[in-house]
Amino acid sequence: MKSFFTKSSLLTIIVFALGAIAYSTVFKQYFLMVLPAILIFFYIITNLVHAYLLKMAEKSGKRFTSQYMATSFTKMFFYLAVAIVYVIINKENAKIFLINFLLLYAVYTTLEVVEFSKVVRQKDK
Numbered sequence: 001m002k003s004f005f006t007k008s009s010l011l012t013i014i015v016f017a018l019g020a021i022a023y024s025t026v027f028k029q030y031f032l033m034v035l036p037a038i039l040i041f042f043y044i045i046t047n048l049v050h051a052y053l054l055k056m057a058e059k060s061g062k063r064f065t066s067q068y069m070a071t072s073f074t075k076m077f078f079y080l081a082v083a084i085v086y087v088i089i090n091k092e093n094a095k096i097f098l099i100n101f102l103l104l105y106a107v108y109t110t111l112e113v114v115e116f117s118k119v120v121r122q123k124d125k
Contacts, residue, residue: 004047004050008043008046008047008050011107011108012039012040012043015104016036016039019035019036023035030096032096032100038097038100041082042104042105042107045075045108046108046111046112049071049112050112050115050116053068053071053116054119056068057120079105083101086101
């Protein structure tokens, strides 16, 4: 877990720095005040879900696959609900928000899947 926390923290710092550079120069007119909050949101949710999945992997052997799928579905549904609520509340910035939201979803989900598959492979050995 410490390794994942360190990697996700480093990833968040890198994404924040890249976003700060991009939105202070090239994409200045597209900056939304909610964007740093989205980054923190993904960071927190990803770390919480990863910690939960690690606990589930230790506890339940055969049931783990179904629990992993249920957790992934719940997380994806939660993200979708957050995106829909924001779009309903703030329609004029919906495109910018959704592009950033989907990019962060892809980045953090990739990190989570890659790192968790390493844990599962180590456990199988």
